Amino acid sequence: MPAAVDASHLFENSGETSRICVRWLLNPGQAPEENCCLTITAGVVADIRPCRAGDRIQPLVVIPPLVNAHTHLEFSSLQQPFSSAGTFPDWIGRVLAWRGQVSMEQRERIRAGVKESRQAGVRLAGDIVTGQHSATDLSAWQGVSAVLFREVIALTPERFAGQLSDLHEHLRSVSVSAAPAERLVAGISPHAPYTVHPQVLQELVRLACRYQAPLAMHLAETAEELELLQCGTGPFAELLQRLGVWDSQVFPGGRDPQELLEQLQVAPRSLVVHGNYLSDGHIRYLARHPQLTVVYCPRTHAWFRHPPHPFCRMRQAGVSVVLGTDGRSTNPDLSIFRELQSLLRQYPDLDIQDVLGMVTTAAAEALGVPEVSRPIVVGQPWRATLLRLPTGVAGLAEICRHENLTVMGLDSVQVDLGG
Ligand SMILES: [Zn+2]
Numbered sequence: 001m002p003a004a005v006d007a008s009h010l011f012e013n014s015g016e017t018s019r020i021c022v023r024w025l026l027n028p029g030q031a032p033e034e035n036c037c038l039t040i041t042a043g044v045v046a047d048i049r050p051c052r053a054g055d056r057i058q059p060l061v062v063i064p065p066l067v068n069a070h071t072h073l074e075f076s077s078l079q080q081p082f083s084s085a086g087t088f089p090d091w092i093g094r095v096l097a098w099r100g101q102v103s104m105e106q107r108e109r110i111r112a113g114v115k116e117s118r119q120a121g122v123r124l125a126g127d128i129v130t131g132q133h134s135a136t137d138l139s140a141w142q143g144v145s146a147v148l149f150r151e152v153i154a155l156t157p158e159r160f161a162g163q164l165s166d167l168h169e170h171l172r173s174v175s176v177s178a179a180p181a182e183r184l185v186a187g188i189s190p191h192a193p194y195t196v197h198p199q200v201l202q203e204l205v206r207l208a209c210r211y212q213a214p215l216a217m218h219l220a221e222t223a224e225e226l227e228l229l230q231c232g233t234g235p236f237a238e239l240l241q242r243l244g245v246w247d248s249q250v251f252p253g254g255r256d257p258q259e260l261l262e263q264l265q266v267a268p269r270s271l272v273v274h275g276n277y278l279s280d281g282h283i284r285y286l287a288r289h290p291q292l293t294v295v296y297c298p299r300t301h302a303w304f305r306h307p308p309h310p311f312c313r314m315r316q317a318g319v320s321v322v323l324g325t326d327g328r329s330t331n332p333d334l335s336i337f338r339e340l341q342s343l344l345r346q347y348p349d350l351d352i353q354d355v356l357g358m359v360t361t362a363a364a365e366a367l368g369v370p371e372v373s374r375p376i377v378v379g380q381p382w383r384a385t386l387l388r389l390p391t392g393v394a395g396l397a398e399i400c401r402h403e404n405l406t407v408m409g410l411d412s413v414q415v416d417l418g419g
Helices: 088-101 106-119 135-140 157-161 164-177 198-211 223-231 235-242 257-264 280-287 298-303 311-317 336-346 352-359 361-366 396-401 411-417
Strands: 012-014 017-025 033-041 044-050 057-063 066-071 122-129 145-152 184-190 215-219 270-274 292-296 320-323 385-388
Touching: 033 057, 066 106, 066 270, 066 292, 066 320, 066 336, 066 352, 066 361, 088 223, 088 235, 106 122, 106 135, 145 164, 157 198, 164 184, 164 198, 184 198, 198 215, 198 257, 215 257, 223 235, 257 270, 257 280, 280 311, 298 336, 311 320, 320 336, 320 352, 320 361, 336 352, 336 396, 352 361, 352 396
Parallel strands: 017 057, 066 122, 122 145, 145 184, 184 215, 215 270, 270 292, 292 320
Antiparallel strands: 012 017, 017 033, 033 044, 057 385
8 A cells, every 4th residue: 555645845935936846747648748847836736847857857747646446445344355256246245244244334445445535645535335324424535635426225116215305415415415525526436237227317307407416336346247248147147136136027138238328328327337248339329329328447357367458449439438446345455546557557558647637637538527637737726645655666668567566645745845
């Protein structure tokens, strides 16, 4: 876990103006700028220029604020992920058993996850919140903005009817309850094709349009899910039968993720979480619908030993893809930068600037909160994540792979320079 440290001493301060000279300034899609001097006046980037002789260059990389597009902070008390042995429904069984016996209150688990995220430099997270989430849980969000996707699990319209008033309350209350330093935005998460009735999904899309709320749905995550949709059989059918919620009318076979993509694209913006098993046809459809963004979770994907993610084909087709950590139920930590490093190790031909937007600016846009992470340019408010280079590491390619980068704590920087 990267340790957060106070970064304020790195700045030369004079009245309202602060200055910092760094080894690299890195914006998504742009050539890296080496040995850069940034001047910040009253919280706004006033000047960026090459360093001069005598400047004290810090061993730092400055990037836009980090964004974790998909996580489940309710699992943040876990020391290690649940075993991925057996089928995916077996893993779900472990989650359900844990939920039945966990002793730490949900608010405290979320608080731990927010703290870990903040220490990992994350300034915005797309968090899935469950039915137990309450307005008091909002106080856990200190120093990190969030889109709180209220999870809906309803395999019958009747079951959904019982959740509707809580969902309306969530959609109405979250934005007004936000603490001033953080932005909290209400979203909706139809959980997955195997837990949401098609009519319920249609209703959730309608609500998303009415409230202009973002959607997030796990989709095409496993081969078992595709078997359920396409054949109405397999481990998911058995799980639903065991749980007493099986309805062969909902899973008659002959269904496909395509129908779900077509429903999701009606909403103002939807995150298609995982998409591990999407086909070339689905990818072409995604490319034509920029309101749909795929969230790829590389370390979670590896945890379940799926075949390679169609990430490269998606990029080539022009699909918007961003990264998420998922939760500690499938991942050892909540560092989105480590997620990026994992991707870069997997795809050595990619340069960091090609994919940096997936954990910063593009991810903030996909969540509908672009102001939290913008490119670092003159005239923009100063918001950044600082990465401290270990001794002896100077090259950008090395940064991609290095295990011991320190992500700097930002709170003090925000206080000092925010005006
Ligand atoms: Zn998830």
